[in-house]
Amino acid sequence: MCLILTAWHAHPDYALVVAANRDEFYERPADALGWWDDAPDILAGRDRAAVNGASGTWLGLAQGGRFAALTNYRAPSEKRTDARSRGELVRGFLAGSEQPDAFLHGLRPRQGVYNGFNLLASDLQSLWWYSNRAATGLPQRLQAGVYGLSNALLDTPWPKVRSRVAAFAEALAADTGRRGASPSPYLALLADTRQPTDDVLPETGVSLEWERVLSSAFIRSPRYGTRASTVLRVRHDGSFDMLERSFDASGCIGERHESGVLRHSSETA
Template sequence: MCLLLVAWQQHPRWPLVVAANRDEFHSRPTRAAHWWHEPPILAGRDERAGGTWMGVAAQGHWAALTNYREPSRPRRGLRSRGQLVLDALQTPPASLRVDLEPAALEHDYDGFNLLFGDRERLYYVSNRDQPLRQVPPGYHGLSNGLLNDPWPKVRRGRERLAACLSGTWGERADTPPLEPLFDLLHDDRCPPDHELVDTGVSLAWERRLAPMFIRSPEYGTRCSTLLLLDEGGEIHFAERRFDPAGRVLDTRRFAFRP
């Protein structure tokens, strides 16, 4: 993913709401969200490296990853970061947290951020940050920096998610109202230049990468993904895929009880 927005224990009916965009080159082969037989997880699949960017296990725990943008530090052809998500989905969070220390992962993977958890806990780890920590209740955002770095898209996304979940949203619904969440992820507003983050790429690329939803012929938002947990433990998962022009290709919805 390149944008992860999380409402953790902020809504009485839906204690976990995750809204995320995956930005990637359109030429990279990808399979839409589906149930994998081995391991038993629900996720999309990167057909080039075999991993995934976000998913949920049949037992109910989930994980999602963003790359850490550092163009001055060339990629070294290490293990696919998508494998980290698969590892997280095959291991209960309480066990996984023992093995995930940034120092041990720094030499095996290029820069990454990993969020993972279950209905009781939420964890964050990055091999470009301090050791793994438990994330407190609140509205959280993650792009290609560190958790809750004040990038324009992160600030805007957190504000829009909080506004979306306010009022009567989802209070009496048996299934979550997904369209308002998909709508907020489709926000293609580009901030003014003075608000852009300097991550070491050209100004043209900073402008291209700055919106929550990215459109361009070669690189952009490939899909939006929603993950929600209701107060009774049922999980709702939805994925909407887009073409290079930002038009909807299809939407897939899943619901299950771990």
């Protein structure tokens, strides 16, 4: 993922709301949102490009009430070709049973086998963030509120993070919380292709041309761009709806929607 907007206990009806864009090369094979045949409790897209023998996903939900999502930390000079797939971290949490803090603390001894990452993990009782590039080196429990995450640390004020957090907060405030309420306002804010001026672009070690391309919430270029836009809403009673739009270089190529009730309620959170 390259942009994850998260509302944790910031709406009277929802425990968790997520609006996210996954950016990737168009040629990289991936399955769209769905329940996995070999892990029927997991609802997620699936990266089909194995990296050093491992693969996984970028964002998902498990029937037992577990949520996880991942972004890469952009630091091209630090990238290792022998690193393991970061997507296996999301898959590992969704398929497991550890509490989020225990899972994230357990990553610390082996964090070096992965290139830079940010990982959000929740069991709907708590929401945690961890990055193997954070100065503290420790997972952080997040309080109720709205958060923005791109390819730097949590709430790093890149232009697209600032603008989309503001738009996300507005969409959240306008969401009636009624069952069947349209996710269109969230999808619209994820579709923003505007690029900021050069003077406010971050300097992450890529060329200025690439900084421009990567600066919009929704990315378009001939070979690389936003591949999926996802909206997830989980209510306090455990009911959820999740919608994903898939894209290639030509535009939208499909839409998937899933809804149901998780076995684990967040009412006691």
